[in-house]
Amino acid sequence: MTGKVLLLNQDYSAIAVCSIPKAFVLLFLEKAEVIAQDQLNGIRTVRTVYPLPLVIKLQHYVRVPYKGISLTRQNVMRRDRNCCQYCGSTRNLTIDHLVPRSRGGETSWYNLITACSRCNSIKGDRTPEEVSMKPKSKPHKPSLVSFLRANIQEMDHVWLPYLGERVRA
Template sequence: MTPESCPTLVLNADYRPLSYFPLSLWSWQETVKATFQDRVEVISEYDAVVRSPSFEMRLPSVVCLKRYVRPAPRPAFTRFNLFLRDMFSCQYCGAREELTFDHVLPRSKGGRTSWGNIVTACAPCNVRKGGRMPREARMIPRREPYIPTVGELQNNGRAFPPNYLHESWNDYLYWDSELEP
């Protein structure tokens, strides 16, 4: 086990992950630095060890911040957050490949690039709709565009667990999966 293969799950001071998607992870270097600066409490450790000439430390697998970080009041309007709001699926046909975004009210007709006018669309649907209004193109989005809450994006992110989940993280992550009896 190399240090590079030991990411650390970062929890807020309330023991909840800072983010679900992307999952709040730090590299081993960031984690060791935060530990030395006394900014985190180590909750769980890997078996892997890092050493210097005068020091040895097991790598943390889960840390908790000592100071609470308040979540942003509104999510940033980014391509990633837009896709997350729309659950990584085209709002016209449901496809999950070749995703881009579409202005529901086309820019040529005064449409703005904002939460309230953009939906996730696959490239073929985006081309097919073109600069037309949804009714003209006979392409009505499955859901009207809207401003999501930070909590909604966090909940949506739980539907997309990352490829790597260390067993020590299980008590702090709540993915959409069945619990063992």
């Protein structure tokens, strides 16, 4: 159990992950309905036990003013599955500018990449071409769904069908 609830739009597309209290508010206000819940765990009140929601769906379609995933160190590392994009190490991670800042490289999803401090210092102030260090993946701006899927270990398996994953039998 993740303690988080997957929030779907009215058309079943995943739009966000919210906290259990927020999910209960949406359910209580009848703005959302339960799609999947955890029967074994629930919130007990004097009168009844409410099963914990795992996936809820909005009653009305909302046009989400989608701002995208914010560009932070942590989110760049998450996108890169917390491993160095040069050697695959998962230790001593830092953020590397593909084109170094000193050479005009910008701070963007397309120029930031996760690197271990060793690769980062080998690369130094040079471009990947200059040092023949080709990153394993091309840095990209993650979509919400790809971002959620990349963090699958934090998620409940009940969410998977809504994130385009086939459910294992």
